[in-house]
Amino acid sequence: MRIVKYIFLLILLAAIAVSVYIGTQNGNFDIQRSKVINVPQPILYNYVDDYKNWEDWGPWAEEDKSIQYQYAGKTKGMGASYSWKGKDGEGKMNTVKTIENDSLFQKIYFEDSEPNDIIWGFQKTGNGTKVTWRMKGKMDFMMKFFAFFSGGAENMMAPMFEKGLKNIDNILVGELKNYSVTVNGLTRKSGTYYIKQTLTCKIPSLNKNMGILFRKITKFTKDNNITVNGAPFAIYNKFDTVNGIVTFSACLPIVEEIFTSEGSDIEGGRFYSHLALKTTLKGDYSHSKEAWDKAYAEIAKHKWLENKSGKYIEVYKVGVNQTRKSSQWVTEIYIPIVEKPKPIEVPLAVKDTTAVQ
Template sequence: MRILKYLFLLVLLALIGITVYVTTQKGDFEVAKSSIIKTQRSTVFDYVNDYKNWETFGSWMKKEENIKFNYLSKTMGSGAYCSWESDFGNGDIKTYFVKENDSIYQKANFNSTKSDIFWTFKDTVGGTKVTIHGKGKMDVLTKIKMFFRGGISGVLSDEMEKSLLKLDKTLEYEMKTYSIKVNGIVQRGSGFCIKQTISCRIKSVSKNIKIIIPRMVYFFKKNNLKMAGRPFVSYDVYDITKDFVTLSVCIPTEEQVFISSVSDVTTAEIIPFTCLKTTLVGDYSHTAEAWTKAKKYIADKGLSQNFAGKYIEVYVKTIDEVKQPSKWITEIYIPVFPKTEVAKPAVIPTAIVVTPSEPVPTPVENP
């Protein structure tokens, strides 16, 4: 028994010694990792810039059990914020600086361990060189945990490498997996909606839509309004020669809603019209191809576009329903004039058989 007691005391003293040693060490850390992502730089940047996408490639997040993410109305760009709760602790991250297609600076906090995170994106042979650079200071508990795992530098370096590898595989598959189907002529119904209208350059359309839709959804939740349909975008002006677009991001309502004049959103009526429906299943980067196929169908079928109507994109399934871009669903509606059916001339019989007591009817070519 004495031997067991001595062994226990020795183990206890060793643990105390290790703990004292670890806690007296500096908690500072700095780690960097780079990898080649086989996707164009703008696509990689946009994907990383939106926190809602991190669930698909962040290996450090996937290890957490029962993890729950909380997103505010802004999840991309400067000021974007995300927090999470899990069995292993809580954390949050916020974006403080963004240089488009070049770099991102963020601050993260997990169980009181704070860190600065820097992303850089550079064009290179075969795709985009992405570098993650993190530095910060550990709290006491994290220092002890990392000591028994071989040190925080090795742990973070391994997690960064796995995340970059998963980012590459995700983008490689998700960006290339898509389908486009021209559904045919349909009728868009009437109703009411709440909308926000902006003007921008063509290259900024996708980014602005991704920013405004979450804000509109948040507006509905904040004001206890019920959505009567999926968010959609109505294009009012799309001038390629002048590189100018005016669009309205809209969400249908069950009835007309009256909004204060000081608000940047307004209410509007949805006018019914005849249109050509086209469905894109996949990432928004294929939207231009979907529009091109739809317009080719119109030309091939001899249809005429109704330029007085509204050109619309309806976001049936988005990142809020499914994280994989290959499963997003977007419907495109191009206003067209109904194709007039040509009346066929009546077939005139070569002989009319009647009884002698009945008058002979006079054949009519167009009854």
């Protein structure tokens, strides 16, 4: 029994010694990994910026299938946040600063520990983007403990960073390659009432501003109990490639005509049924230029005339609100076409049989 007590005492002393050693180690760490991914800079930036996408590429989900995610009202941009619970504990993350298409600055909290910093950098390189994922901060005792038995913080965390970047590469490149453009032909675009918000901006910031406007008018419909009657769409009023300017309206179809108060930046509108060339893009919206180009090539082929005073429309039948897989997004493009005038029917002359011979 005395030997057992001595062995137990030695084990206890060893555990105390290891704990003291771990506790006195420098807890500062700074780890980063980079990868070149063959997608445009804005696409990669926007994908990482949205916390809802982290479920798909996060390497920790492969280690812990029980992880549960919770999202706040805002999941992208400055002020976005989300939290999680898993077998190894819980945590949360929030975005504290963004530089569009360039960098993201985030804070990550594990349990009740002090936050650590996460910094993302996006640098255009050739036909792709070099993305850098960096995390720095100070480890608490438990992180020091795990790092000690993993061979250090670098060995503990760096493989997760590498796996995460590889997952992003596989998802984005695979999704972007999977798309199709179909020129459906002439059709009658049905008319509708709608609410809209209009903006003029630089063409590179179109997608960002489109999202902002759709969120505003969606909130407007909910706050005012307005029934939305179909998929969201955009009307392009001006697309000036020479000066890099676009004027567009983000729109939601509604059942009845509405009138907003004077000075409101949200207005009611209506367009009537009209002839249009329909083209369908299935896949990521980054291929929209190809879809528009094919549509215009079809117009030139048949020598149709555009109705310059008509509505140039994109309908977002399936988008990010339905699925995060961009290969499944469906965008319908409608270019207004001048209708050929119907020939006037002249009645055939009828011989008057009552005339005097």
